[in-house]
Amino acid sequence: MPSLLPRLWYPIFLSPMLxxxxxxxxxxxxxxxxxGGLPLGGLSREKAHQxxxxxxxxxxxxxxxxxFTNAEPDLDKNQEAIDKMRIFISEILVQKKWAGNLDFEYHFYSYPDLIDLIIEEGVQAVSFTFGMLNEASVRKLKAHNISLIGTATCAEEARLIESSGADMIVAQGIEAGGHRATFVDGELPQIKLIPLLNEITKTVKIPVVAAGGxxxxxxxxxxxxxxxKGxxxxxxxxxAKESLASDTYRKILKGSTENSTTLTKSFSGRWARGIKNEFIKMTEGMDxxxxPIQNILTREMRNLAKSHNDYEYTSLWAGQNAGFAKTGTTSQIMDELIHIYKTIKH
Ligand SMILES: Cc1cc2nc3c(=O)[nH]c(=O)nc-3n(C[C@H](O)[C@H](O)[C@H](O)COP(=O)(O)O)c2cc1C
Incomplete structure (x- = not known):
């Protein structure tokens, strides 16, 4: 199979940001x-196709x-926390005078449903986060020469991803915005990008791409x-001009500093880095x-908050260096990054 990096002019990847x-x-x-990285995590087949x-x-x-290659949660084990969280969120809606529906029905579109579509559509590379692809998916995708890129937050995850047959690793440092890719049990790895690269490049033979800040x-x-290597x-x-980020999200990002973000499970039930706000503070210490149960539970509140332009009750994923981001078209930002890359490599 032709490896991916030699097929690119520049080893610069756009994070797939849902x-x-x-x-x-x-x-x-x-x-x-x-x-470019097209985010399809948790989306239906129809939406992914579109x-x-x-x-x-x-x-x-x-x-x-x-x-998103996450494991499915145990609903029974979560029932008590679900009940408490529904009451907690409904009280916020009452207090904010936002009318919303907090009925909870668990549904998650899991990635195996998208594998055939990806092959049929001739997509040439698949990246994944929150876990590993199952063996059947790896076999099918590799049979069609599709490059597989797994995300790791520690050397152990990188080793597991390499042994599953992936072609490349994204090493996600703790500076990174959005969800942690972590899938090994135990304490959350909180390793800065450079020490993480030092460890992972010693652990695996496949190319490693750096992410975070x-x-x-x-x-x-x-x-x-x-x-x-990228x-x-x-x-x-x-x-970027073509991004889905709202004007307020852009404004908050612009005013952010190295200390504006935090790691939180508040909005989704999975550790993620975003701008500190009221909901994160209120849920500190809560079960x-x-x-993705919590993601489903907070969805109505997050949508209502966005529609009321109240960014204290919705997630604003951002990395520790997000405050340096500038506006412009994606092509202009890419040209700037290419210029930086060329400066480094010459
Ligand atoms: C708003 C946002 C959404 C993200 N969504 C995804 C996603 O859908 N899939 C994924 O693999 N990573 C996602 N990430 C993490 C990125 O892949 C990557 O690790 C991160 O952008 C790198 O750090 P940086 O934001 O400081 O550049 C997201 C990051 C952000 C900021």
């Missing part, structure tokens, strides 16, 4: 010679689709110096149901 990245952004980065079709209309260059010459250079960049692209 709720932010659009087909236009994916095409913008892939057309610029990097790898997004892939849209992206293919905009570019015939290689792009990756991104899947990369946006300028010093951060990009540090990643390559620590053995990365960089994956997310927060820096959030304010939060597992992912």
């Amino acid at each position: 709720g932010v990245v659009t087909p236009k952004m994916v095409a913008g980065v892939s057309e610029g010679g990097g790898l 997004l892939i079709t849209e992206t293919k209309k905009l570019t015939n260059k290689i792009f990756a689709v991104n899947l 990369i946006y300028d010459e010093s951060t990009m250079n540090a990643a390559f110096q620590a053995g990365a 960089v994956q960049i997310g927060s820096y692209f959030i304010p 939060v149901p597992d992912y």
Whole structure:
């Protein structure tokens, strides 16, 4: 199988950011010679089909689709926490005078339903986070020469991903915005990007791509110096013209500093880095149901908060360097990153 990196002009990946990245952004980065990442995590087959079709209309260059490979939660074990959380959220809605429906019905579109679609649509690369692809999916995707990119937050996860047959690892440092990819049991690994790269590049033979806080010459250079073969960049692209980010999200991001974000399970039940706000503070110490149950439970509140332009009650995923992000089209941001890459490599 031809490996992925030599097929790109530049080893610059757009983070697949659910709720932010659009087909236009994916095409913008892939057309610029990097790898666009189309987020499909938790989406239905119909929605995924629509997004892939849209992206293919905009570019015939290689792009990756991104899947959530999380384990399913135990509903019975979570029942008590679910009941308490529903009451807690309904009290917030009453207090805010927001009319909403908090009926809870568990449903999650899991990734195996998308594997055939990905193959039929001729997608050439699949990245995944929150776990590993199952053996059947790996076999099917590899039989069609599709490159597999797994996400790791510690050396043990990188080792497991490599042994499952993946072609590349994204090393996600603790600086990164959005959800932690972590899937090994135990304490959450909280390793900064550079020590993480040092560990992972010693552990695996497949290429490692660095993610977390990369946006300028010093951060990009540090990643390559620590053995990365590519960089994956997310927060820096959030304010792109073609992104789904609202005006308020962009404004809050712009005003953020290195201490504006925190790790929280409050909105989804899975650790993620986002801008500190009231809901995160209020849920400190509470028993939060597992992912994706909590994500489903908070959905109505998050949507209501967005529609009322009240960003204290919705997630604003952002990395520790998100405050440096600038506006512009995806192509302009990509050109700037290419310029930085060329400066480093010459
Ligand atoms: C708003 C947002 C949404 C994200 N959504 C996803 C996602 O759907 N799938 C995924 O693999 N990673 C997701 N991530 C994590 C990124 O892949 C990556 O680790 C991160 O953007 C790198 O750090 P940076 O934001 O500091 O550049 C998301 C990150 C952000 C900021």
